[in-house]
Amino acid sequence: MVSMKDISAVCGVSIATVSKALNDHRDIGEETKEHIRQVAKELGYSPNSAAKTLKTNRTYSLGVLFVDDEQSGLTHDYFAHVLDSFKRTAEERGYDITFINSCKTRPQRMSYLEHSRYRRFDGVVIACVDFEDPEVEELVRSNIPVVTIDHLFNNRSTIVSDNVKGISDLVHYIYEMGHRKIAYIHGADSAVTQSRLSSFYRTCEELGLEIPSDYVREAPYRNTKDTYAETVKLLDLKDPPTCIIYPDDFSCFGGINAIYARGLKIPDDVSVAGYDGIRIARHYRPQLTTIVQDTKRLGREAAIKLIDLIENPKTTLTEQIVVTGEVFPGESVAKIN
Amino acid sequence: MVSMKDISAVCGVSIATVSKALNDHRDIGEETKEHIRQVAKELGYSPNSAAKTLKTNRTYSLGVLFVDDEQSGLTHDYFAHVLDSFKRTAEERGYDITFINSCKTRPQRMSYLEHSRYRRFDGVVIACVDFEDPEVEELVRSNIPVVTIDHLFNNRSTIVSDNVKGISDLVHYIYEMGHRKIAYIHGADSAVTQSRLSSFYRTCEELGLEIPSDYVREAPYRNTKDTYAETVKLLDLKDPPTCIIYPDDFSCFGGINAIYARGLKIPDDVSVAGYDGIRIARHYRPQLTTIVQDTKRLGREAAIKLIDLIENPKTTLTEQIVVTGEVFPGESVAKIN
DNA sequence: ACAAATTGCTTAATCGTTTTCGTGTTTTAA
DNA sequence: TTAAAACACGAAAACGATTAAGCAATTTGT
Numbered sequence: 001m002v003s004m005k006d007i008s009a010v011c012g013v014s015i016a017t018v019s020k021a022l023n024d025h026r027d028i029g030e031e032t033k034e035h036i037r038q039v040a041k042e043l044g045y046s047p048n049s050a051a052k053t054l055k056t057n058r059t060y061s062l063g064v065l066f067v068d069d070e071q072s073g074l075t076h077d078y079f080a081h082v083l084d085s086f087k088r089t090a091e092e093r094g095y096d097i098t099f100i101n102s103c104k105t106r107p108q109r110m111s112y113l114e115h116s117r118y119r120r121f122d123g124v125v126i127a128c129v130d131f132e133d134p135e136v137e138e139l140v141r142s143n144i145p146v147v148t149i150d151h152l153f154n155n156r157s158t159i160v161s162d163n164v165k166g167i168s169d170l171v172h173y174i175y176e177m178g179h180r181k182i183a184y185i186h187g188a189d190s191a192v193t194q195s196r197l198s199s200f201y202r203t204c205e206e207l208g209l210e211i212p213s214d215y216v217r218e219a220p221y222r223n224t225k226d227t228y229a230e231t232v233k234l235l236d237l238k239d240p241p242t243c244i245i246y247p248d249d250f251s252c253f254g255g256i257n258a259i260y261a262r263g264l265k266i267p268d269d270v271s272v273a274g275y276d277g278i279r280i281a282r283h284y285r286p287q288l289t290t291i292v293q294d295t296k297r298l299g300r301e302a303a304i305k306l307i308d309l310i311e312n313p314k315t316t317l318t319e320q321i322v323v324t325g326e327v328f329p330g331e332s333v334a335k336i337n
Numbered sequence: 338m339v340s341m342k343d344i345s346a347v348c349g350v351s352i353a354t355v356s357k358a359l360n361d362h363r364d365i366g367e368e369t370k371e372h373i374r375q376v377a378k379e380l381g382y383s384p385n386s387a388a389k390t391l392k393t394n395r396t397y398s399l400g401v402l403f404v405d406d407e408q409s410g411l412t413h414d415y416f417a418h419v420l421d422s423f424k425r426t427a428e429e430r431g432y433d434i435t436f437i438n439s440c441k442t443r444p445q446r447m448s449y450l451e452h453s454r455y456r457r458f459d460g461v462v463i464a465c466v467d468f469e470d471p472e473v474e475e476l477v478r479s480n481i482p483v484v485t486i487d488h489l490f491n492n493r494s495t496i497v498s499d500n501v502k503g504i505s506d507l508v509h510y511i512y513e514m515g516h517r518k519i520a521y522i523h524g525a526d527s528a529v530t531q532s533r534l535s536s537f538y539r540t541c542e543e544l545g546l547e548i549p550s551d552y553v554r555e556a557p558y559r560n561t562k563d564t565y566a567e568t569v570k571l572l573d574l575k576d577p578p579t580c581i582i583y584p585d586d587f588s589c590f591g592g593i594n595a596i597y598a599r600g601l602k603i604p605d606d607v608s609v610a611g612y613d614g615i616r617i618a619r620h621y622r623p624q625l626t627t628i629v630q631d632t633k634r635l636g637r638e639a640a641i642k643l644i645d646l647i648e649n650p651k652t653t654l655t656e657q658i659v660v661t662g663e664v665f666p667g668e669s670v671a672k673i674n
Numbered sequence: 675a676c677a678a679a680t681t682g683c684t685t686a687a688t689c690g691t692t693t694t695c696g697t698g699t700t701t702t703a704a
Numbered sequence: 705t706t707a708a709a710a711c712a713c714g715a716a717a718a719c720g721a722t723t724a725a726g727c728a729a730t731t732t733g734t
Contacts, residue, residue, distance in 0.1 A: 028713075075414075080417050120386065
């Protein structure tokens with residue numbers, strides 16, 4: 001690997017001069033600069049980020065913690081899109097993306113924080129994890145700039161999708177389509193689930209809907225088997241709902257299958273709605289009624305906020321940025337009455 | 338940040354001793370080691386990967402180049418799964434994953450190779466890109482260990498899914514279900530497309546099927562609009578096919594919609610088959626007949642091969658590892674006759 | 675009991691940069 | 705003409721680790 005030393009030798013100048021020339025400092029003569037740049041190119045010089053980092057204590061790389069229980073966040077449509085947008089934005093601004101090692105089985109493994117320190121990440125983004133995990137807590141409480149997605153911590157900036165408005169809009173839409181018997185299979189307990197659920201109750205109350213407790217059930221996110229089972233239970237009720245809201249689009253398919261297995265039609269016999277707006281939702285027939293999350297904006301805002309936090313630690317304020325989704329009407333909720 | 342220097346000061350030993358103790362060299366006394374480890378923990382010592390890299394010229398990080406034309410590989414279900422598996426395997430073995438910056442719009446951007454050198458990646462994995470791109474070529478021809486996925490280069494190791502067998506198995510399955518009029522909408526030109534297409538022709542020939550040229554059409558991968566249009570054309574033929582194979586599962590939905598739009602039923606009136614085995618294929622009704630790619634194995638093999646290449650450059654041979662997929666029968670191909 | 679081997683630690687060089695503080699030369703101002 | 709300012713560059717320390725070589729002190733073999 002050719003280094004500045006090699007260039008300095010060829011050019012007959014000091015290493016310091018080479019460094020300054022390549023960084024375009026203004027105390028180097030224009031022709032000297034040009035010559036050095038020329039030689040650097042000819043020799044195939046490649047800067048060494050490790051050396052630069054060692055000196056400047058900046059890596060221009062961001063740690064990403066995107067883990068799911070079983071699944072990695074990568075195979076999670078919603079988070080993959082958020083991450084993609086985050087990555088684009090970060091790269092535009094000169095930062096690289098590295099995953100925080102989530103392999104918990106190695107003997108000499110480091111905690112998330114240790115790993116982040118080891119790699120000297122300039123900042124870290126956290127999403128899609130078990131926020132109860134003490135290791136996550138440790139990371140969040142460290143002095144590393146952190147932005148979290150979809151989970152609020154004390155004193156940390158967060159980008160959250162507006163689950164309250166999302167569910168509220170969805171329920172309103174369903175209500176306006178004429179439904180009065182609306183069931184909600186919500187996801188496993190989490191901050192997101194909490195806000196959606198309480199929004200559901202509140203909205204129903206505002207609309208004057210009486211929701212029997214049987215109508216509110218739980219199933220893990222992105223799990224079709226459990227939503228299938230829960231849907232069966234709903235359909236078995238003496239007074240079954242006319243519309244079922246699912247934890248997310250994917251798990252909605254579990255419910256759809258249960259409904260079809262009964263020989264019922266969607267949306268004629270039973271209406272369904274999902275959440276997230278994954279790509280397939282538009283391409284499925286009937287198109288899924290759902291809340292389309294603005295994943296692009298979520299990722300972008302997270303990156304912008306994090307980089308701002310890194311580059312302007314004094315002036316950047318800790319805030320909660322709320323990103324709203326949108327009702328995608330689709331065709332899976334029928335107009336009734 | 339506390340460094341080895343701080344530890345050495347507290348322990349009253351030299352920095353070298355600290356380094357050796359923490360790396361468990363055997364020329365340091367057991368009690369000294371223990372003491373140093375203890376103090377390191379107490380002080381909250383964190384190793385500095387940049388310094389280590391500078392000295393050892395090893396980063397234990399792997400570059401990942403996963404870009405699509407418009408989409409990043411991240412939002413591409415197939416590649417997301419491959420990447421996920423790659424990541425897991427690499428992390429188990431102590432390597433971190435960093436994306437090779439694919440943002441082509443920055444003024445002072447580096448080429449893929451420059452970026453890889455800058456970050457001193459120990460190795461690089463390439464998938465899902467435009468392999469014609471001169472920058473990709475440059476990277477592939479460099480002295481950095483490289484593994485490619487689904488594309489063969491001279492003198493480089495590759496992990497490929499067995500497209501020849503995949504299409505062959507699929508056509509055989511369809512044939513055995515009684516179909517004789519099989520159309521194939523293949524993806525845009527690429528090595529993968531080539532091998533699938535020639536396998537299609539060969540298999541049909543072996544089975545004695547006459548495939549009219551009208552039956553073979555092209556549409557971009559993962560594009561439902563174009564498959565919709567091509568499907569319409571197929572259905573408009575005087576002698577339309579009884580089964581249509583699509584570039585992939587996702588684009589298959591475009592065809593499905595076109596078929597439904599005609600008021601036809603699947604698979605009763607027209608049969609369809611996809612490729613990839615994305616998650617939704619199992620959960621859709623009717624379940625999609627498809628070739629399930631072994632993404633887990635693809636990612637794992639790629640990581641293993643790459644790390645082997647890095648750690649045992651002499652003894653590791655350049656090879657092409659072929660990973661076979663499997664027919665998932667599903668319900669979208671009807672039994673006829 | 676004495677040379678040889680082992681143990682345990684230190685010294686010092688090095689990796690490739692950045693950056694502060696000089697220093698000599700040239701230009702500008704008065 | 706001369707002092708001050710501007711310009712161009714260099715010397716050297718520092719960032720935080722690794723590692724070869726060396727050196728006492730201790731243990732081992734005979």
